[in-house]
Amino acid sequence: MRWVSFSMTQPDLFGEAFEREGVAILRGFALADDMALVAAIKAVAAAAPFRHMIVPGGGRMSVAMTNAGIGWVADTKGYRYDRLDPLSGEPWPDMPSVFLDLAHRAAAVAGFDFTPDGCLINRYEPGAKMGLHQDINEGDYSAPIVSVSLGLPATFQFGGLKRSDPVEKITLHHGDVVVWGGPARKAFHGVLTLRAGHHPIGGHRYNLTFRKAL
Ligand SMILES: O=C(O)CCC(=O)C(=O)O
Numbered sequence: 677m678r679w680v681s682f683s684m685t686q687p688d689l690f691g692e693a694f695e696r697e698g699v700a701i702l703r704g705f706a707l708a709d710d711m712a713l714v715a716a717i718k719a720v721a722a723a724a725p726f727r728h729m730i731v732p733g734g735g736r737m738s739v740a741m742t743n744a745g746i747g748w749v750a751d752t753k754g755y756r757y758d759r760l761d762p763l764s765g766e767p768w769p770d771m772p773s774v775f776l777d778l779a780h781r782a783a784a785v786a787g788f789d790f791t792p793d794g795c796l797i798n799r800y801e802p803g804a805k806m807g808l809h810q811d812i813n814e815g816d817y818s819a820p821i822v823s824v825s826l827g828l829p830a831t832f833q834f835g836g837l838k839r840s841d842p843v844e845k846i847t848l849h850h851g852d853v854v855v856w857g858g859p860a861r862k863a864f865h866g867v868l869t870l871r872a873g874h875h876p877i878g879g880h881r882y883n884l885t886f887r888k889a890l
């Protein structure tokens with residue numbers, strides 16, 4: 677298998693070149709579905725509200741989260757995937773078809789046959805951030821991560837396989853999709869503190885991360 681790294685637009689619309697084996701930045705890939713995605717996020721959140729999870733160290737995450745499909749959960753005991761929302765004891769809402777379809781198409785462009793079973797929905801209000809981490813709670817690392825950005829722009833940091841490796845910064849805009857897999861699957865990544873701003877969908881940023889959790 678040959679790993680590609682490219683962005684959909686050449687030269688890059690935002691003047692940022694990012695070349696990494698196993699990473700595809702698909703600028704604007706989700707734009708055609710943006711309103712359907714936001715409506716689906718709101719439907720999921722009506723059944724499983726956004727909440728600030730507590731991490732094992734006792735801290736409260738600044739990013740508010742909910743899930744569709746298999747859910748990513750943090751609590752004082754650790755991190756895990758769970759079919760049930762611990763707030764309600766009920767299964768997380770099903771993955772909306774607009775989610776599944778978008779994730780499948782984006783991964784295909786990047787060379788993956790991907791059917792996610794879980795979607796973590798992150799909501800960043802101004803001031804929220806996500807520290808450098810690896811996505812390593814999943815059962816299947818041959819599947820990529822597909823990440824969709826909606827709303828306010830954010831600075832995404834993408835590093836290497838070691839926490840101490842240098843990071844590159846990429847501005848992710850409304851509608852951008854990032855796919856990482858293969859040699860980049862366990863790369864450290866994070867999001868810098870969201871700056872306040874105005875966006876038609878509201879003064880926040882949503883991020884959908886699709887995973888093959890189990
Ligand atoms: O918000 C983002 O762009 C990344 C989110 C992320 O890394 C995660 O949810 O694991």
Ligand SMILES: [Fe+2]
Pocket residue numbers: 809810811865885
């Ligand atoms: Fe992540």
